[in-house]
Amino acid sequence: MITLTGLTKRYGRTLAVDRLDLTVRPGVVTGFLGPNGAGKSTTMRMVVGLDRPTAGSALVGGRPYAALRNPLREVGALLDVAVAHPGRTAAAHLQAVAASNRIPRRRVGEVLDTVGLTEVAGRRTRGFSLGMMQRLGIAAALLGDPPVLLLDEPVNGLDPDGVRWIRTLVRELAGEGRTVLISSHLMSEMQHTADHLVLLGRGRLVADAPLDDVISSASLSAVRVRTPDRDRFAPLLRAAGWTVQPGTPEEETDPDELLVTGTSPASIGELAFRHDIRLHELAHRSGSLEEAYLELTGAEVEYRAASDEPTTRRP
């Protein structure tokens, strides 16, 4: 469990993290989201004692990181790009990490196996691809078999196979009762991986809720109806008290398409049947995390291109 209480970090005049109060619980995958510069990396660094908080505290299992006897056996982390000296072999890198926290040497072979780097264990990391370096970093994070894991952009540099592997691994780790905090920009992946979401914006907590709650309350969740009898059907739907729109701006505007909110596909189907309306498509269109995220953080983006203006989503 990670507990942040009033956590604040100021760099000169910039307030990077602003009075963060947060509990990251074990047994679930907690997704850490936010625009660039929102304070996610700074927060993670303060949890592992790399930066000293200006105020407040970051505790792991109720204790500050520096008080942990063998910290890597309590907290495993992959922060920034995984770093290892290019002239050192993968095995030597992990052996040093293991020795520093009195982790048994056999763990080196075990984690190399878990991440799939056994064949290149004896190769100097100079020749490693970004994906291999990421996997080495994950291996180092897992070395101490820690109950808490902090992963900052772990899928960075991985191919789709690797991305799926991380998802499985992370869910497995959370299933074992560990505390998993994973930050990512890949919304689609986060939607499949995380159970709980923490959203940061300009150093402040914007959201702290289960994934489903965040998606359903913030984004456009509706039923997509395609019918050649659109002109007849739309008034009927409105008469039933439901909101009708002619499709969303981003999707290809189909002259036959309608988006209906406030009801279920079943009810729409029943209505169509009663009035002899032909239906070519009737499907529930669930909101996406990306939409929810953009909506929630629209005002909080620090670095925005001149051409991006926050668009209003709802009619």
Place this chain on the structure above:
Amino acid sequence: MTTPTPTTPTPTTPAPTTPAPSLRAALASTSAAASAEWIKLRSLRFTWFALLGAAALTVVFAVVVAASISASAANGYDVTASAAALAAQAVTVGQLPVLMVAVTVVTGEYADASIRLSLRQTPLRGQLLLAKTLVAAAAGFCAGVPLAVAGMVAARVVLGTADTTSWDEAWRTVLGIGGYLALVSALVLGIGAITRSTIVSVLVSLLLLLAAPLLAQMTRAGWLEAATTYLPSTAGTALTSPEGGAYGAGAALAVLAVWVLLAQLGGYVALWLRDA
């Protein structure tokens, strides 16, 4: 879903203080960190090439000087020399690769940001610095012994009968050079912790160890000459050379120890003050 609600400003709570670890725990952590530092040191080819380079420099320097003495002797000049003394002299050059290794034990990790991993492994900065220093000093001593032997053997071979080294002198020189390199390694590591840059540390070390005594000699100011007595290089000569120096080995060790302490203190403060 929670939305941020306006809160009354809470008084900033100081971060919970870290309870002082017991001495036993501290020693255990430091030794674990030291074994990690050793693995890191020995696993780099740079370390071994540096050792080789140091040996080569020492041998070449010793041989060159010995050769000129030998030539003078051959020409009838009544000149003798001690292979041990020549080896000690040669180490002033041969020490450079060894010091580079010591510096990069710290500065190398700042260069590629692997210092963050080290700080996550060993969050107590004093323990991390101590672990690095112990390994660098031990490495310095272990490098000093073969350097001393190589220098002496090479010089002796060239000097032949002109060599006046006794076994006693030889042993003292080996230990003196080993001790000197151990202490100077610790010294430059402290400098590295303060500057965080390989290049700046190397420059400062060169200035301190090689340039300062030369400059002092050139200016001939009275107070400067007095000050040079306490430079690490002067102490080094006193420690390593069988011909002795301004003072005995004990005093030389003390002088070097003070330098080491100052550099280490600076390094500790630097590590403690700054974020990673």
